[in-house]
Amino acid sequence: MLNLAILMVLGSGFLHSIWNLYTKKSLNKNVFLWFCQLAAFLIFLPWTLMEWDASQLTGTGLWIVLASMCLHGLYMTLLAATYTVGDLSQVYPIMRGISPLVVPLVGVTLLDEQLSPMGWLGIICIVTGIAALSNVQLFKRSGSASLKAPLLALAVGLCIASYIVVDKIALNYVSAVVLNEATNVGGILALSWAAFSSGGMRKEIKVNWKIILLGGLLAPGGYLLFLFALSLAPVAQLAPMREIGTVFGTIMGIFILREKQGARRLFTSILITVGIIIVGLWG
Secondary structure, three states, X not given: OHHHHHHHHHHHHHHHHHHHHHHHHOOOHHHHHHHHHHHHHHHHHHHHHHHHHHOOOOOHHHHHHHHHHHHHHHHHHHHHHHHHXXXXXXXXXXXXXXXXXXXXXXXXXXXXXXXXXXXXXXXXXXXXXXXXXXOOOOOOOOOOOOOHHHHHHHHHHHHHHHHHHHHHXXXXXXXXXXXXXXXXXXXXXXXXXXXXXXXXXXXXXXXXXXXXXXXXXXXXXXXXXXXXXXXXXXXXXXXXXXXXXXXXXXXXXXXXXXXXOHHHHXXXXXXXXXXXXHHHHHO
């Protein structure tokens, strides 16, 4: 079962990086993501209806699912803002690296847990990689890179860390398919105002309708793989492995989108991924 879970998680990471590439290439990120969420909702609706009767959407279960919807909605809104101002090869590793960084640090500082020396080494790798990608210049004010994109990416990463924990709990009350459909609704609601007020709905669907349909399948499909894997193995063991998508996304940004600073960003994305794996397996 563990080997199957690992394969599902690695596939999830790859699919996640692909639809993030498409999001970055889109004309209007809010509109594109809104259409992708709508397509995902329609594609997975029949499957959701078949599994609806097994759901326990009362009391605690309902509140947990609503919390998941809110977090995924916030995630989609921040994701659109991040890709509007930042390169894929810069912000994607930051977004994916924050989640496995925050969880162990919270455990050490608030829950009186312990990190092994290897765990601290992994933390140092992640922090170093994120700082390098953020291009922070402490002693040069003129010409320093804007921190808007890295800060937005950090916010996205915090959302990812939060919804992974909430979704793991939600699986006790609903199936992965029903939960995934609920998060699609959360994304649609969160993006609606920005999408409809942008004036770019018709142009986006005309130019990218094929990619939107593909994104509507890949985005929830990749996360469904991860949710199914969570039912087979512990989240602490699987979540770090999913972040191999960090390297995939960076490579796509460098070689497909022709983004600058390719060598440095590739190295730092690998450094973050190595740190994530160290924390996950030996922390």
